[in-house]
Amino acid sequence: MSSAAAARPVRAAIIGGGIGGLAAANALLQRGVDVQVYEQAAELGEVGAGVFIYPNSLRQLERMGFREALAAVGGKVGAGSHYKRMDGTVVGNIVTADSSGWNGMYGMHRADILNALAAALPRGMVHTGHRCVGFSQTDESATVTFANGRSIEADVVIAADGIRSVLQPFVVEPSPPEYSGFRAYRGLIERDKLDSWPDRTHQVWMGHGKHFMVFPVRSGTLLNYVGFVPLDIETVESWSAVGDRDQLAASFADWDPLIGKLLDKVESCFWWGLFDRRPLRTWCNGRLTLLGDAAHPMLPHLGQGANQAIEDGVALGVLLQGRSARDVPAVLRAYEALRRPRASMVQTESRRNGMRYDSQYESLAKRDEEIRNIATLRLSLYDYDVEAAALEAAREAA
Numbered sequence: 317m318s319s320a321a322a323a324r325p326v327r328a329a330i331i332g333g334g335i336g337g338l339a340a341a342n343a344l345l346q347r348g349v350d351v352q353v354y355e356q357a358a359e360l361g362e363v364g365a366g367v368f369i370y371p372n373s374l375r376q377l378e379r380m381g382f383r384e385a386l387a388a389v390g391g392k393v394g395a396g397s398h399y400k401r402m403d404g405t406v407v408g409n410i411v412t413a414d415s416s417g418w419n420g421m422y423g424m425h426r427a428d429i430l431n432a433l434a435a436a437l438p439r440g441m442v443h444t445g446h447r448c449v450g451f452s453q454t455d456e457s458a459t460v461t462f463a464n465g466r467s468i469e470a471d472v473v474i475a476a477d478g479i480r481s482v483l484q485p486f487v488v489e490p491s492p493p494e495y496s497g498f499r500a501y502r503g504l505i506e507r508d509k510l511d512s513w514p515d516r517t518h519q520v521w522m523g524h525g526k527h528f529m530v531f532p533v534r535s536g537t538l539l540n541y542v543g544f545v546p547l548d549i550e551t552v553e554s555w556s557a558v559g560d561r562d563q564l565a566a567s568f569a570d571w572d573p574l575i576g577k578l579l580d581k582v583e584s585c586f587w588w589g590l591f592d593r594r595p596l597r598t599w600c601n602g603r604l605t606l607l608g609d610a611a612h613p614m615l616p617h618l619g620q621g622a623n624q625a626i627e628d629g630v631a632l633g634v635l636l637q638g639r640s641a642r643d644v645p646a647v648l649r650a651y652e653a654l655r656r657p658r659a660s661m662v663q664t665e666s667r668r669n670g671m672r673y674d675s676q677y678e679s680l681a682k683r684d685e686e687i688r689n690i691a692t693l694r695l696s697l698y699d700y701d702v703e704a705a706a707l708e709a710a711r712e713a714a
């Protein structure tokens with residue numbers, strides 16, 4: 317490797333401009349990495365759905381300068397957030413703060429967080445219309461090729477291309493998608509359409525083989541609802557198939573009347589099949605690494621998928637700061653050592669929590685006890701500071 321390459325900032329190519337890719341772009345940029353993002357779609361965009369941003373990632377996003385932008389669009393939740401049985405009987409409180417009492421969480425419209433992340437990047441850094449189709453590397457650098465005929469060279473390639481990652485097979489034998497047996501109906505409804513609603517709360521109803529949840533997004537002007545129902549046949553990993561509103565309403569017809577009141581106002585909804593993959597054996601190969609759903613797709617039952625993706629980006633930013641192209645393979649190994657155990661644990665716990673939500677228990681009393689105790693796991697997730705952990709890992713590696 318030339319001495320010029322050793323002296324200049326690391327050149328990073330991020331493949332995928334979703335929440336994970338754009339959060340990583342900001343984290344790397346702020347730490348002096350020369351970063352470019354390549355997204356297959358003709359323009360950046362997100363589906364009309366909600367995502368919860370929890371203290372473990374909001375802490376990082378606020379440090380990165382997104383405090384005001386997210387506060388302007390987030391939906392706050394707090395006291396009155398409950399886990400309930402299907403008839404509305406309260407089982408326990410949902411934790412809405414970390415151990416210090418910081419209520420650092422928002423229900424977010426996915427487009428709102430994506431827009432905030434994109435707006436902070438310099439014009440020209442995100443290259444849309446670039447569908448990655450190939451990858452190769454030498455000891456010196458990596459090359460990515462795109463369906464549009466272009467190819468680019470970088471010192472590090474970060475695959476943030478989602479659950480169907482085309483780059484994952486260049487890292488490890490692919491872990492096949494596993495269908496959970498569930499379909500999720502989701503949508504957004506204007507808060508004003510409902511006469512009354514427990515505002516500023518997150519509500520989860522748990523029934524036999526199904527669960528339903530609602531939380532506010534876009535400063536509380538919209539409510540995000542998701543109904544999880546069993547379906548034997550495998551359904552696509554799509555985020556945007558049009559759902560049958562009547563089927564959704566029928567699935568929850570004999571539940572808490574509050575759900576019925578909300579669904580009465582729903583005119584259309586979307587659905588998607590819920591898939592995850594088992595934790596991977598490794599996340600990196602030389603100059604290529606995986607991030608977000610490309611590395612650790614998980615079921616949504618702890619609401620941590622995007623949060624873990626954001627943590628990944630922060631970790632990479634810290635570990636790449638001040639390093640040279642020559643250091644990249646060692647940096648990626650340190651990234652994997654830091655991130656893979658935690659993300660794998662969250663993948664496993666997300667499956668387990670889905671069983672609680674869907675009441676897949678012989679004794680509901682035992683399930684209810686576990687739900688009340690889930691606060692311990694949630695606090696351990698929320699209190700984690702990935703920046704501090706990555707700085708520690710960087711010190712140890714030095």
Ligand SMILES: Cc1cc2nc3c(=O)[nH]c(=O)nc-3n(C[C@H](O)[C@H](O)[C@H](O)COP(=O)(O)OP(=O)(O)OC[C@H]3O[C@@H](n4cnc5c(N)ncnc54)[C@H](O)[C@@H]3O)c2cc1C
Nearest residue numbers: 332334336356368448477478608609616619620621622623
């Ligand atoms: C029902 C449900 C609810 C959820 N709720 C939450 C929640 O409350 N909190 C939470 O943290 N997470 C939640 N998640 C999970 C979260 O949405 C995902 O984990 C997160 O969006 C992953 O981000 P990503 O950037 O890794 O992948 P993606 O969002 O899938 O982005 C991948 C990007 O890569 C692009 N791309 C794909 N292939 C290529 C290619 N070949 N070349 C170039 N670009 C490519 C895609 O177009 C896309 O823009 C939920 C998920 C589900 C299913």
